[in-house]
Amino acid sequence: MNKLAYALLTCIVILSLSTSCEKDSIRVPVQTIELSASSFTLATDSVRIVVAQLSPNNTTDTNITWTSSNQQVAIVDQSGNVKGISPGTTLISATSPDGKISASCEVDVIKWTLHKGGLGFVEEGINAMALDKEGNIWICGQNVIKLGSQGAWLMNNSNLNPSAITFDNQGFAWIGSGSGLYRYDGSKWEVFTTENSGLKDNSIITLATDNTGRVIASHFNRESLLGTGASEFDGNSWKYYSSANGLVYDNVISMAIDKSGVRWFVTTNGISSFDGEKWKSYGASNVGVAHIGLVHSVAVDSNNNKWFGTNSGLIKFDGTKWESFTNQNSGMIGGSVTAIAFDNNKNLWVATGAGLAHFDGVKWKVFDRYNHPVQDIRTILTTPDGKIYIGTGLGLLIASLRD
Structure with a gap:
């Protein structure tokens, strides 16, 4: 190879290497x-x-x-x-x-805090909770526990086995059990039974009250394992509601009284409302919502909308229109809704078999098995300080959303 050819070949190699390096160093910015x-x-x-x-x-x-x-x-x-x-x-x-x-x-x-047997509890399963006028939380498990800023107190000395709790407009505590309806006025207990009052059945599974002092108790016969309607007490007299006089089904598992005084009964076979004179019943055939059959829970929001938890989703009723929320058409998780509550910011909290969901009217937030320690949720209570108290089969779970 002569000198000219060698020089030419060398130049070609150098140019090739230079071009290759330039290609390798070209920046492709992220878009x-x-x-x-x-x-x-x-x-x-x-x-x-x-x-x-x-x-x-x-x-x-x-x-x-x-x-x-x-x-x-x-x-x-x-x-x-x-x-x-x-x-x-x-x-x-x-x-x-x-x-x-x-x-x-x-x-x-x-932040989640789970209390199992602490805070004075002698049991783990919690079935119901309510907030009194002083801000104390009353918790029903095997016993009745009052939880306040100074500690926890056992509120009954016998094996009451409470199933439900609520407070009336005077601040009196009403507690449902398998042995009657108990009232606590702050100093003494009084019990209403089938023997000394118009209570239809001593076995009570859920309670509801309104701002007039009306108390409604739904019944469940523990021997026949069948619901037996509901008894209402207005402070003077008793009324009894059943399928014989307008209730869609006797197995009532949740109740609420709305801002108009209408009683709402959710049963294992649909929903009934009673305004004091007229009954209405709601099922899949007359509301256009397929999963209205098996209803677990009910709550009324500040706008008097009724929210129902069913075995396959959540239903909202504004008095005219029914709206359905499921894990297919919304950000809600799970299917069966076991508990409903509203916080001070009017946000909705929903418990399902898959965890907990929060809805602000626009956006859903989900607390599932990846960021929530318990799935067996039975009841929800919100407090003015922004905490969420959750009654579960394992104990009391407290959710803190801010420090």
Whole structure:
């Protein structure tokens, strides 16, 4: 090979290597960042990973930066692992190396505290709860426990085996049991039974009251294992409601009285309402909601809307229109709704077999098996300080949404 040819070949090799290096060093900027979640809930001390999908796929800007807007609530490492620190809300963001492209997701951190046998409890299963005028929480398990800022007190000395509790407009506690209806006025107990009052059956499974002092107790015969209607006491006289005089079905498992004084009875075979004169019954045939058959729970919100928990979802009735919420058409989890409550901000709390859900009228937040320690929820109570008290088969679960 002569010198000219050798020199030419050398130049070609150098140019080729130079071009290759230039190609290898070409920057392909990221154009979009998409996160695997737009929002989620997280328990304190729990970790969940957020994945960032970058586009285009051949971007060279893969070294994104992860940040938390409030590290006292949650922190995130540079692999997208988010850890809950304390109750509150924060934004987790992924940002491109040049800082021009970013994406965020909202994280709500909640603190769970489960009490099993503590706070003076001698049992674990909790069936009902209510809040008195002083802000004390009354809890029905095997016994009646009053829980206040100074501690817990056993409110009965016998094996009452309470099933339901409520407070009337005078602040008196009413407690349903298998041996009658008990009233506590702050100093003494009084019991109403079939022998000394117009109570139809001594076995009581649920209670409802209104601002007039009216008390309604639904019955369940423990021998026949059948519901036996409901008894109402207005302070002077008793009334009895059953399928013989208008109730859709005798097995009443939840009740409420709305702001107009209408009594609502949910049964294992539909819903009944009674305004004091006229009965109405509701089922799949006349409301257009297929899963209205087996109803578990009812609650009335501040706008007098009625909310019903059924075996396959949640139903809202505004007095004219029925609306259905399921895990197919909303952000609610699970199917069977076992408990319903409203907090001071008018937000809805729903318990299902899969966990707990929160609805602010627009957006659902879910507390499932990944960030919620118990699924056996029987009752929910909200308090003015923003805490959620949850009665479960394992004890009392307290949810703190803020410090």
